[in-house]
Amino acid sequence: xxxxxxxxxxxxxxxxxxxxxxxxxxxxxxxxxxxxxxxxxxxxxxxxxxxxxxxxxxxxxxxxxxxxxxxxxxxxxxxxxxxxxxxxxxxxxxxxxxxxxxxxxxxxxxxxxxxxxxxxxxxxxxxxxxxxxxxxxxxxxxxxxxxxxxxxxxxxxxxxxxxxxxxxxxxxxxxxxxxxxxxxxxxxxxxxxxxxxxxxxxxxxxxxxxxxxxxxxxxxxxxxxxxxxxxxxxxxxxxxxxxx
Amino acid sequence: xxxxxxxxxxxxxxxxxxxxxxxxxxxxxxxxxxxxxxxxxxxxxxxxxxxxxxxxxxxxxxxxxxxxxxxxxxxxxxxxxxxxxxxxxxxxxxxxxxxxxxxxxxxxxxxxxxxxxxxxxxxxxxxxxxxxxxxxxxxxxxxxxxxxxxxxxxxxxxxxxxxxxxxxxxxxxxxxxxxxxxxxxxxxxxxxxxxxxxxxxxxxxxxxxxxxxxxxxxxxxxxxxxxxxxxxxxxxxxx
Ligand SMILES: Nc1nc2c(ncn2[C@@H]2O[C@H](COP(=O)(O)OP(=O)(O)OP(=O)(O)O)[C@@H](O)[C@H]2O)c(=O)[nH]1
Ligand SMILES: [Mg+2]
Numbered sequence: 258x259x260x261x262x263x264x265x266x267x268x269x270x271x272x273x274x275x276x277x278x279x280x281x282x283x284x285x286x287x288x289x290x291x292x293x294x295x296x297x298x299x300x301x302x303x304x305x306x307x308x309x310x311x312x313x314x315x316x317x318x319x320x321x322x323x324x325x326x327x328x329x330x331x332x333x334x335x336x337x338x339x340x341x342x343x344x345x346x347x348x349x350x351x352x353x354x355x356x357x358x359x360x361x362x363x364x365x366x367x368x369x370x371x372x373x374x375x376x377x378x379x380x381x382x383x384x385x386x387x388x389x390x391x392x393x394x395x396x397x398x399x400x401x402x403x404x405x406x407x408x409x410x411x412x413x414x415x416x417x418x419x420x421x422x423x424x425x426x427x428x429x430x431x432x433x434x435x436x437x438x439x440x441x442x443x444x445x446x447x448x449x450x451x452x453x454x455x456x457x458x459x460x461x462x463x464x465x466x467x468x469x470x471x472x473x474x475x476x477x478x479x480x481x482x483x484x485x486x487x488x489x490x491x492x493x494x495x496x497x498x499x500x501x
Numbered sequence: 502x503x504x505x506x507x508x509x510x511x512x513x514x515x516x517x518x519x520x521x522x523x524x525x526x527x528x529x530x531x532x533x534x535x536x537x538x539x540x541x542x543x544x545x546x547x548x549x550x551x552x553x554x555x556x557x558x559x560x561x562x563x564x565x566x567x568x569x570x571x572x573x574x575x576x577x578x579x580x581x582x583x584x585x586x587x588x589x590x591x592x593x594x595x596x597x598x599x600x601x602x603x604x605x606x607x608x609x610x611x612x613x614x615x616x617x618x619x620x621x622x623x624x625x626x627x628x629x630x631x632x633x634x635x636x637x638x639x640x641x642x643x644x645x646x647x648x649x650x651x652x653x654x655x656x657x658x659x660x661x662x663x664x665x666x667x668x669x670x671x672x673x674x675x676x677x678x679x680x681x682x683x684x685x686x687x688x689x690x691x692x693x694x695x696x697x698x699x700x701x702x703x704x705x706x707x708x709x710x711x712x713x714x715x716x717x718x719x720x721x722x723x724x725x726x727x728x729x730x731x732x733x734x735x736x737x738x739x740x
Contacts, residue, residue: 343618
Protein backbone atom coordinates (compact mmCIF):
# COMPACT_ATOMS: atom_id res chain seq x y z
CA UNK A 258 0.00 0.00 0.00
CA UNK A 259 1.27 3.51 -0.76
CA UNK A 260 2.25 5.73 2.17
CA UNK A 261 -0.69 7.86 3.30
CA UNK A 262 -0.33 11.43 2.09
CA UNK A 263 0.97 13.73 4.83
CA UNK A 264 -0.96 16.81 3.77
CA UNK A 265 -4.61 17.02 4.73
CA UNK A 266 -6.74 18.47 1.92
CA UNK A 267 -9.69 20.09 3.63
CA UNK A 268 -12.66 21.54 1.74
CA UNK A 269 -14.70 24.44 3.08
CA UNK A 270 -18.06 24.95 1.39
CA UNK A 271 -21.43 26.49 2.11
CA UNK A 272 -23.69 29.28 0.92
CA UNK A 273 -22.54 32.78 0.03
CA UNK A 274 -21.34 34.92 2.88
CA UNK A 275 -21.62 32.36 5.67
CA UNK A 276 -18.00 32.97 6.62
CA UNK A 277 -15.89 30.45 4.69
CA UNK A 278 -13.02 32.84 4.03
CA UNK A 279 -13.17 34.10 7.59
CA UNK A 280 -13.07 30.55 8.92
CA UNK A 281 -10.00 29.87 6.79
CA UNK A 282 -8.39 33.07 8.06
CA UNK A 283 -9.20 31.97 11.61
CA UNK A 284 -7.57 28.58 11.03
CA UNK A 285 -4.50 30.23 9.54
CA UNK A 286 -4.21 32.45 12.60
CA UNK A 287 -4.76 29.53 14.93
CA UNK A 288 -2.58 26.91 13.25
CA UNK A 289 -0.23 29.02 11.14
CA UNK A 290 2.56 29.05 13.69
CA UNK A 291 2.53 25.35 14.50
CA UNK A 292 1.65 23.98 11.06
CA UNK A 293 2.50 24.61 7.42
CA UNK A 294 -0.59 25.75 5.51
CA UNK A 295 -1.72 26.76 2.04
CA UNK A 296 -5.06 27.92 0.66
CA UNK A 297 -6.90 27.51 -2.66
CA UNK A 298 -9.94 29.65 -3.38
CA UNK A 299 -12.62 29.13 -6.01
CA UNK A 300 -14.43 32.29 -6.84
CA UNK A 301 -16.85 33.58 -9.35
CA UNK A 302 -14.39 36.32 -10.19
CA UNK A 303 -10.88 35.01 -9.83
CA UNK A 304 -9.47 36.41 -6.77
CA UNK A 305 -11.87 38.17 -4.43
CA UNK A 306 -11.43 35.53 -1.75
CA UNK A 307 -7.74 35.11 -2.45
CA UNK A 308 -7.28 38.86 -2.13
CA UNK A 309 -9.27 38.99 1.08
CA UNK A 310 -7.11 36.28 2.59
CA UNK A 311 -3.87 37.81 1.36
CA UNK A 312 -4.83 41.15 2.83
CA UNK A 313 -5.77 39.51 6.13
CA UNK A 314 -2.04 38.96 6.53
CA UNK A 315 -2.49 35.53 8.06
CA UNK A 316 -0.42 33.62 5.53
CA UNK A 317 2.38 34.24 3.06
CA UNK A 318 0.47 35.58 0.00
CA UNK A 319 2.31 33.10 -2.23
CA UNK A 320 0.58 30.27 -0.43
CA UNK A 321 -2.87 31.53 -1.44
CA UNK A 322 -3.96 30.72 -4.99
CA UNK A 323 -7.26 31.51 -6.71
CA UNK A 324 -8.73 29.14 -9.31
CA UNK A 325 -10.97 30.31 -12.16
CA UNK A 326 -14.11 28.24 -12.43
CA UNK A 327 -15.59 29.57 -15.67
CA UNK A 328 -18.71 30.49 -13.70
CA UNK A 329 -19.12 26.83 -12.77
CA UNK A 330 -18.19 26.69 -9.09
CA UNK A 331 -20.06 23.40 -8.63
CA UNK A 332 -18.28 21.70 -11.49
CA UNK A 333 -14.88 22.84 -10.27
CA UNK A 334 -15.20 21.06 -6.93
CA UNK A 335 -17.26 18.10 -7.99
CA UNK A 336 -17.60 16.91 -11.60
CA UNK A 337 -14.29 18.17 -12.90
CA UNK A 338 -11.77 18.88 -10.18
CA UNK A 339 -8.75 18.96 -12.48
CA UNK A 340 -8.00 22.69 -12.17
CA UNK A 341 -8.19 22.55 -8.37
CA UNK A 342 -6.21 19.34 -8.14
CA UNK A 343 -3.39 20.81 -10.21
CA UNK A 344 -3.16 23.85 -7.94
CA UNK A 345 -3.28 21.72 -4.77
CA UNK A 346 -0.52 19.48 -6.08
CA UNK A 347 1.60 22.46 -7.09
CA UNK A 348 1.27 24.01 -3.64
CA UNK A 349 2.14 20.72 -1.97
CA UNK A 350 5.22 20.37 -4.13
CA UNK A 351 6.34 23.97 -3.89
CA UNK A 352 5.92 24.32 -0.12
CA UNK A 353 6.71 20.77 0.89
CA UNK A 354 6.17 19.64 3.61
CA UNK A 355 2.67 21.07 4.03
CA UNK A 356 0.35 19.93 6.80
CA UNK A 357 -2.87 21.39 5.51
CA UNK A 358 -4.30 22.70 2.24
CA UNK A 359 -7.61 24.49 2.69
CA UNK A 360 -9.83 24.66 -0.40
CA UNK A 361 -12.64 27.20 -0.32
CA UNK A 362 -15.53 26.58 -2.68
CA UNK A 363 -17.20 29.40 -4.56
CA UNK A 364 -19.96 30.53 -2.23
CA UNK A 365 -23.02 29.15 -3.84
CA UNK A 366 -25.98 27.29 -2.43
CA UNK A 367 -26.93 24.37 -0.27
CA UNK A 368 -26.23 21.64 -2.81
CA UNK A 369 -22.56 22.12 -3.66
CA UNK A 370 -20.16 19.69 -1.99
CA UNK A 371 -16.64 18.52 -2.74
CA UNK A 372 -15.74 15.36 -4.60
CA UNK A 373 -13.61 12.97 -2.54
CA UNK A 374 -11.24 13.05 -5.51
CA UNK A 375 -10.27 16.56 -4.41
CA UNK A 376 -10.45 16.66 -0.60
CA UNK A 377 -9.91 14.25 2.28
CA UNK A 378 -12.54 15.88 4.46
CA UNK A 379 -14.92 18.79 4.20
CA UNK A 380 -16.56 21.42 6.37
CA UNK A 381 -19.97 22.84 5.49
CA UNK A 382 -20.55 26.33 6.82
CA UNK A 383 -23.94 27.82 7.69
CA UNK A 384 -24.50 31.00 9.62
CA UNK A 385 -27.16 32.02 12.08
CA UNK A 386 -27.96 35.08 9.97
CA UNK A 387 -29.25 32.78 7.22
CA UNK A 388 -32.08 31.86 9.56
CA UNK A 389 -32.66 29.20 12.18
CA UNK A 390 -34.57 26.96 9.77
CA UNK A 391 -31.76 26.25 7.35
CA UNK A 392 -30.23 23.45 9.42
CA UNK A 393 -33.53 21.62 9.63
CA UNK A 394 -34.12 21.85 5.88
CA UNK A 395 -31.02 19.75 5.36
CA UNK A 396 -29.17 18.93 2.14
CA UNK A 397 -26.08 16.86 1.38
CA UNK A 398 -23.59 19.25 2.96
CA UNK A 399 -25.63 19.94 6.06
CA UNK A 400 -26.40 16.27 6.62
CA UNK A 401 -23.21 14.55 5.56
CA UNK A 402 -20.23 16.89 5.41
CA UNK A 403 -17.56 15.66 7.84
CA UNK A 404 -18.15 18.75 9.97
CA UNK A 405 -21.01 21.23 10.04
CA UNK A 406 -20.17 24.70 11.32
CA UNK A 407 -22.98 26.95 12.49
CA UNK A 408 -21.14 30.23 12.23
CA UNK A 409 -21.46 33.76 13.62
CA UNK A 410 -23.11 32.61 16.82
CA UNK A 411 -22.39 36.06 18.27
CA UNK A 412 -25.09 37.39 15.94
CA UNK A 413 -27.83 35.02 17.11
CA UNK A 414 -29.50 37.42 19.57
CA UNK A 415 -29.48 40.17 16.94
CA UNK A 416 -31.19 38.14 14.24
CA UNK A 417 -33.75 36.48 16.47
CA UNK A 418 -32.34 32.98 16.11
CA UNK A 419 -32.59 30.41 18.90
CA UNK A 420 -29.04 29.11 18.68
CA UNK A 421 -29.50 26.06 20.89
CA UNK A 422 -32.45 25.05 18.76
CA UNK A 423 -30.55 25.54 15.51
CA UNK A 424 -27.63 23.43 16.74
CA UNK A 425 -30.01 20.74 17.98
CA UNK A 426 -31.78 20.64 14.59
CA UNK A 427 -28.43 20.39 12.83
CA UNK A 428 -27.23 17.62 15.12
CA UNK A 429 -30.46 15.70 14.58
CA UNK A 430 -30.15 16.04 10.80
CA UNK A 431 -26.62 14.61 10.89
CA UNK A 432 -26.99 11.24 12.49
CA UNK A 433 -24.23 11.84 15.00
CA UNK A 434 -21.74 13.63 12.78
CA UNK A 435 -20.09 16.59 14.51
CA UNK A 436 -21.38 20.16 14.64
CA UNK A 437 -19.38 23.15 15.85
CA UNK A 438 -21.16 26.35 16.82
CA UNK A 439 -18.54 28.93 15.89
CA UNK A 440 -17.84 32.59 16.33
CA UNK A 441 -14.49 34.09 15.64
CA UNK A 442 -15.10 36.15 18.79
CA UNK A 443 -15.40 33.00 20.91
CA UNK A 444 -11.96 31.44 21.50
CA UNK A 445 -13.36 28.18 22.88
CA UNK A 446 -15.33 27.58 19.69
CA UNK A 447 -12.24 28.33 17.62
CA UNK A 448 -10.33 25.77 19.69
CA UNK A 449 -12.97 23.16 18.98
CA UNK A 450 -12.74 23.85 15.25
CA UNK A 451 -8.94 23.70 15.23
CA UNK A 452 -9.01 20.56 17.36
CA UNK A 453 -11.28 18.84 14.89
CA UNK A 454 -9.00 19.78 11.99
CA UNK A 455 -5.92 18.44 13.76
CA UNK A 456 -7.78 15.26 14.61
CA UNK A 457 -8.54 14.75 10.90
CA UNK A 458 -4.88 15.39 10.05
CA UNK A 459 -3.87 12.73 12.54
CA UNK A 460 -6.41 10.32 11.09
CA UNK A 461 -5.08 10.92 7.59
CA UNK A 462 -1.53 10.23 8.68
CA UNK A 463 -2.60 7.12 10.53
CA UNK A 464 -4.17 5.92 7.28
CA UNK A 465 -7.66 5.75 8.74
CA UNK A 466 -9.26 8.72 7.02
CA UNK A 467 -11.46 7.45 4.20
CA UNK A 468 -12.85 10.43 2.28
CA UNK A 469 -16.63 10.50 2.44
CA UNK A 470 -18.79 11.89 -0.30
CA UNK A 471 -21.78 13.81 1.06
CA UNK A 472 -23.20 13.30 -2.41
CA UNK A 473 -25.23 15.67 -4.51
CA UNK A 474 -28.34 13.59 -3.97
CA UNK A 475 -30.58 12.76 -1.04
CA UNK A 476 -28.99 9.95 0.90
CA UNK A 477 -30.51 6.55 1.17
CA UNK A 478 -31.84 6.77 4.71
CA UNK A 479 -33.60 4.20 6.82
CA UNK A 480 -36.46 5.96 8.48
CA UNK A 481 -38.79 3.19 7.33
CA UNK A 482 -38.97 -0.04 9.26
CA UNK A 483 -39.21 -2.83 6.70
CA UNK A 484 -36.08 -4.81 5.96
CA UNK A 485 -34.56 -5.24 2.59
CA UNK A 486 -31.41 -6.76 1.19
CA UNK A 487 -28.23 -4.86 0.82
CA UNK A 488 -25.17 -5.78 -1.11
CA UNK A 489 -22.75 -7.21 1.37
CA UNK A 490 -19.81 -5.01 0.45
CA UNK A 491 -19.80 -1.27 -0.04
CA UNK A 492 -19.68 -0.48 -3.74
CA UNK A 493 -17.06 1.70 -5.19
CA UNK A 494 -18.99 4.36 -6.87
CA UNK A 495 -18.43 7.20 -9.17
CA UNK A 496 -20.55 9.74 -7.44
CA UNK A 497 -22.93 9.56 -10.38
CA UNK A 498 -23.38 13.26 -10.06
CA UNK A 499 -25.60 15.41 -12.13
CA UNK A 500 -23.67 18.38 -13.37
CA UNK A 501 -24.05 21.70 -11.69
CA UNK B 502 -26.99 -0.41 9.61
CA UNK B 503 -28.35 2.94 10.65
CA UNK B 504 -25.82 5.14 8.92
CA UNK B 505 -27.11 7.02 5.91
CA UNK B 506 -25.46 5.50 2.92
CA UNK B 507 -24.43 8.25 0.58
CA UNK B 508 -22.34 7.25 -2.39
CA UNK B 509 -19.27 5.41 -1.18
CA UNK B 510 -16.30 6.88 -2.94
CA UNK B 511 -13.03 5.30 -3.70
CA UNK B 512 -9.88 7.03 -4.65
CA UNK B 513 -8.34 3.88 -6.00
CA UNK B 514 -8.49 3.19 -9.69
CA UNK B 515 -10.49 0.15 -10.63
CA UNK B 516 -8.25 -2.71 -11.75
CA UNK B 517 -7.45 -2.52 -15.43
CA UNK B 518 -9.76 -4.74 -17.40
CA UNK B 519 -8.80 -5.55 -21.00
CA UNK B 520 -11.09 -3.58 -23.29
CA UNK B 521 -12.00 -4.73 -26.75
CA UNK B 522 -10.97 -2.25 -29.42
CA UNK B 523 -13.49 0.53 -29.92
CA UNK B 524 -14.06 2.27 -33.22
CA UNK B 525 -12.25 5.50 -33.87
CA UNK B 526 -15.64 7.19 -34.22
CA UNK B 527 -16.75 6.07 -30.76
CA UNK B 528 -13.44 7.20 -29.28
CA UNK B 529 -13.87 10.57 -30.96
CA UNK B 530 -17.22 10.99 -29.22
CA UNK B 531 -15.60 10.18 -25.90
CA UNK B 532 -12.85 12.75 -26.38
CA UNK B 533 -15.12 15.45 -27.80
CA UNK B 534 -17.56 15.23 -24.90
CA UNK B 535 -17.72 18.53 -23.05
CA UNK B 536 -18.23 16.57 -19.83
CA UNK B 537 -14.74 15.11 -20.01
CA UNK B 538 -13.19 16.15 -16.67
CA UNK B 539 -10.16 17.94 -18.05
CA UNK B 540 -10.87 21.51 -17.05
CA UNK B 541 -12.71 22.59 -20.21
CA UNK B 542 -15.18 24.57 -18.15
CA UNK B 543 -12.37 26.91 -17.07
CA UNK B 544 -11.63 27.89 -20.68
CA UNK B 545 -13.12 30.40 -23.10
CA UNK B 546 -10.73 29.92 -26.01
CA UNK B 547 -9.66 33.52 -25.63
CA UNK B 548 -13.23 34.78 -25.90
CA UNK B 549 -13.39 36.51 -22.50
CA UNK B 550 -10.63 39.02 -23.25
CA UNK B 551 -11.88 39.34 -26.84
CA UNK B 552 -15.33 40.45 -25.70
CA UNK B 553 -13.84 42.73 -23.07
CA UNK B 554 -11.74 44.41 -25.70
CA UNK B 555 -14.47 45.06 -28.19
CA UNK B 556 -15.41 41.92 -30.10
CA UNK B 557 -19.16 42.07 -30.68
CA UNK B 558 -21.17 39.05 -29.51
CA UNK B 559 -22.42 38.75 -33.11
CA UNK B 560 -18.83 38.14 -34.06
CA UNK B 561 -18.60 34.78 -32.31
CA UNK B 562 -18.87 32.62 -35.46
CA UNK B 563 -16.27 34.78 -37.18
CA UNK B 564 -14.03 34.49 -34.15
CA UNK B 565 -14.36 30.69 -34.26
CA UNK B 566 -13.57 30.68 -37.97
CA UNK B 567 -10.46 32.73 -37.37
CA UNK B 568 -9.30 30.30 -34.71
CA UNK B 569 -9.98 27.31 -36.95
CA UNK B 570 -7.78 28.90 -39.62
CA UNK B 571 -4.98 29.84 -37.22
CA UNK B 572 -4.32 28.74 -33.62
CA UNK B 573 -6.71 25.79 -33.68
CA UNK B 574 -5.16 24.59 -36.93
CA UNK B 575 -1.70 24.65 -35.38
CA UNK B 576 -3.03 22.74 -32.40
CA UNK B 577 -4.80 20.10 -34.50
CA UNK B 578 -1.78 19.65 -36.76
CA UNK B 579 0.48 19.25 -33.74
CA UNK B 580 -1.80 16.61 -32.31
CA UNK B 581 -1.86 14.72 -35.62
CA UNK B 582 1.92 14.86 -36.02
CA UNK B 583 2.38 13.77 -32.39
CA UNK B 584 0.11 10.77 -32.87
CA UNK B 585 2.11 9.79 -35.95
CA UNK B 586 5.40 10.19 -34.10
CA UNK B 587 4.06 8.20 -31.16
CA UNK B 588 3.14 5.31 -33.46
CA UNK B 589 6.40 5.40 -35.40
CA UNK B 590 8.93 6.14 -32.69
CA UNK B 591 9.38 9.73 -33.84
CA UNK B 592 11.04 12.55 -31.91
CA UNK B 593 8.40 14.11 -29.67
CA UNK B 594 10.78 16.75 -28.35
CA UNK B 595 11.11 17.99 -31.88
CA UNK B 596 7.32 18.11 -32.27
CA UNK B 597 7.12 20.08 -29.06
CA UNK B 598 9.74 22.53 -30.27
CA UNK B 599 7.84 23.07 -33.53
CA UNK B 600 4.58 23.64 -31.65
CA UNK B 601 6.18 26.05 -29.19
CA UNK B 602 7.83 28.00 -31.99
CA UNK B 603 4.39 28.43 -33.60
CA UNK B 604 2.75 29.46 -30.32
CA UNK B 605 4.52 32.73 -29.58
CA UNK B 606 2.25 33.79 -26.70
CA UNK B 607 3.62 32.44 -23.44
CA UNK B 608 0.12 32.84 -21.97
CA UNK B 609 -1.21 30.45 -24.60
CA UNK B 610 1.63 28.02 -24.01
CA UNK B 611 0.97 28.04 -20.25
CA UNK B 612 -2.69 27.38 -20.87
CA UNK B 613 -1.78 24.46 -23.11
CA UNK B 614 0.50 23.03 -20.41
CA UNK B 615 -2.24 23.29 -17.79
CA UNK B 616 -4.84 21.67 -19.98
CA UNK B 617 -2.44 18.98 -21.13
CA UNK B 618 -1.65 18.12 -17.55
CA UNK B 619 -5.30 17.39 -16.82
CA UNK B 620 -5.62 15.44 -20.05
CA UNK B 621 -2.52 13.40 -19.18
CA UNK B 622 -4.07 12.54 -15.82
CA UNK B 623 -7.15 11.33 -17.65
CA UNK B 624 -5.17 9.49 -20.31
CA UNK B 625 -3.12 7.59 -17.76
CA UNK B 626 -6.22 6.49 -15.94
CA UNK B 627 -8.21 5.49 -18.98
CA UNK B 628 -5.32 3.90 -20.95
CA UNK B 629 -3.13 2.66 -18.08
CA UNK B 630 -1.37 0.18 -20.34
CA UNK B 631 0.12 2.85 -22.60
CA UNK B 632 3.85 3.29 -21.94
CA UNK B 633 4.14 6.73 -23.54
CA UNK B 634 1.44 8.21 -21.29
CA UNK B 635 2.71 6.35 -18.23
CA UNK B 636 6.29 7.54 -18.69
CA UNK B 637 5.51 11.02 -20.03
CA UNK B 638 8.55 13.26 -19.61
CA UNK B 639 7.86 16.06 -22.09
CA UNK B 640 6.17 19.34 -21.24
CA UNK B 641 2.45 18.61 -21.10
CA UNK B 642 1.40 20.75 -24.06
CA UNK B 643 -2.21 19.82 -24.72
CA UNK B 644 -1.86 19.03 -28.44
CA UNK B 645 1.03 16.68 -27.70
CA UNK B 646 -0.82 14.90 -24.92
CA UNK B 647 -3.91 14.73 -27.10
CA UNK B 648 -1.88 13.19 -29.91
CA UNK B 649 -0.41 10.65 -27.51
CA UNK B 650 -3.85 9.81 -26.15
CA UNK B 651 -5.07 9.35 -29.72
CA UNK B 652 -2.22 6.95 -30.41
CA UNK B 653 -2.93 5.04 -27.20
CA UNK B 654 -6.65 4.91 -27.87
CA UNK B 655 -6.51 4.05 -31.55
CA UNK B 656 -8.07 7.27 -32.80
CA UNK B 657 -7.57 7.89 -36.52
CA UNK B 658 -5.78 11.05 -37.59
CA UNK B 659 -8.85 12.59 -39.20
CA UNK B 660 -10.96 11.96 -36.12
CA UNK B 661 -8.23 13.42 -33.94
CA UNK B 662 -8.12 16.59 -36.02
CA UNK B 663 -11.91 16.80 -35.97
CA UNK B 664 -12.07 16.43 -32.21
CA UNK B 665 -9.51 19.22 -31.82
CA UNK B 666 -11.31 21.63 -34.12
CA UNK B 667 -14.76 20.81 -32.77
CA UNK B 668 -13.60 21.22 -29.19
CA UNK B 669 -12.20 24.63 -30.01
CA UNK B 670 -15.54 25.77 -31.44
CA UNK B 671 -17.50 24.38 -28.50
CA UNK B 672 -15.14 25.93 -25.96
CA UNK B 673 -15.71 29.38 -27.44
CA UNK B 674 -19.46 29.08 -27.95
CA UNK B 675 -20.14 27.52 -24.53
CA UNK B 676 -18.13 30.27 -22.85
CA UNK B 677 -20.05 32.77 -24.94
CA UNK B 678 -23.25 31.73 -23.17
CA UNK B 679 -21.67 32.72 -19.87
CA UNK B 680 -20.14 35.95 -21.11
CA UNK B 681 -22.72 37.56 -23.36
CA UNK B 682 -26.50 37.44 -23.55
CA UNK B 683 -27.39 34.62 -25.92
CA UNK B 684 -29.90 31.93 -26.68
CA UNK B 685 -28.29 28.52 -26.13
CA UNK B 686 -30.02 27.27 -29.26
CA UNK B 687 -28.32 29.99 -31.29
CA UNK B 688 -24.99 28.53 -30.17
CA UNK B 689 -26.05 25.21 -31.70
CA UNK B 690 -27.11 26.95 -34.89
CA UNK B 691 -23.67 28.51 -35.08
CA UNK B 692 -21.97 25.21 -34.32
CA UNK B 693 -23.76 23.58 -37.20
CA UNK B 694 -22.78 26.41 -39.51
CA UNK B 695 -19.16 26.02 -38.44
CA UNK B 696 -18.94 22.28 -39.04
CA UNK B 697 -17.78 22.72 -42.66
CA UNK B 698 -14.94 24.88 -41.40
CA UNK B 699 -14.03 22.12 -38.94
CA UNK B 700 -14.02 19.65 -41.82
CA UNK B 701 -11.80 21.98 -43.83
CA UNK B 702 -9.34 21.98 -40.94
CA UNK B 703 -9.43 18.18 -40.92
CA UNK B 704 -8.70 18.07 -44.65
CA UNK B 705 -5.79 20.42 -44.20
CA UNK B 706 -4.00 18.61 -41.38
CA UNK B 707 -4.97 14.96 -41.13
CA UNK B 708 -2.27 13.73 -43.50
CA UNK B 709 0.62 15.55 -41.83
CA UNK B 710 3.53 13.53 -40.46
CA UNK B 711 6.48 15.94 -40.41
CA UNK B 712 6.64 18.52 -37.63
CA UNK B 713 8.12 21.01 -40.06
CA UNK B 714 4.80 20.97 -41.92
CA UNK B 715 2.73 22.10 -38.94
CA UNK B 716 1.01 25.28 -40.14
CA UNK B 717 2.02 28.47 -38.41
CA UNK B 718 -0.70 30.91 -39.36
CA UNK B 719 -0.65 32.95 -36.21
CA UNK B 720 -3.37 35.30 -34.94
CA UNK B 721 -1.58 38.28 -33.38
CA UNK B 722 -4.76 39.88 -32.06
CA UNK B 723 -5.86 36.68 -30.31
CA UNK B 724 -2.36 36.29 -28.93
CA UNK B 725 -2.31 39.83 -27.63
CA UNK B 726 -5.68 39.32 -25.93
CA UNK B 727 -4.39 36.11 -24.36
CA UNK B 728 -1.36 37.95 -23.01
CA UNK B 729 -3.51 40.71 -21.55
CA UNK B 730 -5.96 38.26 -19.98
CA UNK B 731 -3.21 36.44 -18.14
CA UNK B 732 -2.49 39.68 -16.28
CA UNK B 733 -6.01 40.72 -15.33
CA UNK B 734 -7.45 39.97 -11.92
CA UNK B 735 -11.19 39.79 -12.49
CA UNK B 736 -11.89 36.94 -14.83
CA UNK B 737 -14.39 34.15 -15.09
CA UNK B 738 -12.21 32.00 -17.31
CA UNK B 739 -8.63 30.96 -16.94
CA UNK B 740 -7.97 31.71 -20.62
N1 LIG C 1 -20.38 38.59 13.49
C1 LIG C 1 -19.63 37.74 12.82
N2 LIG C 1 -19.40 37.98 11.52
C2 LIG C 1 -18.63 37.10 10.83
C3 LIG C 1 -18.06 35.94 11.45
N3 LIG C 1 -17.36 35.27 10.51
C4 LIG C 1 -17.49 35.98 9.35
N4 LIG C 1 -18.25 37.09 9.54
C5 LIG C 1 -18.61 38.11 8.54
O1 LIG C 1 -19.41 37.55 7.54
C6 LIG C 1 -19.19 38.18 6.29
C7 LIG C 1 -18.90 37.15 5.23
O2 LIG C 1 -17.70 36.47 5.59
P1 LIG C 1 -16.79 35.72 4.52
O3 LIG C 1 -15.75 35.01 5.30
O4 LIG C 1 -16.36 36.64 3.45
O5 LIG C 1 -17.85 34.70 3.94
P2 LIG C 1 -17.66 33.67 2.73
O6 LIG C 1 -18.51 32.50 3.04
O7 LIG C 1 -16.24 33.42 2.47
O8 LIG C 1 -18.28 34.51 1.54
P3 LIG C 1 -18.25 34.16 -0.03
O9 LIG C 1 -16.87 33.65 -0.34
O10 LIG C 1 -18.57 35.44 -0.70
O11 LIG C 1 -19.30 33.12 -0.23
C8 LIG C 1 -18.05 39.16 6.51
O12 LIG C 1 -18.58 40.43 6.68
C9 LIG C 1 -17.40 38.64 7.77
O13 LIG C 1 -16.76 39.65 8.50
C10 LIG C 1 -18.33 35.74 12.85
O14 LIG C 1 -17.88 34.77 13.48
N5 LIG C 1 -19.13 36.66 13.47
MG1 LIG D 1 -15.18 33.64 0.67
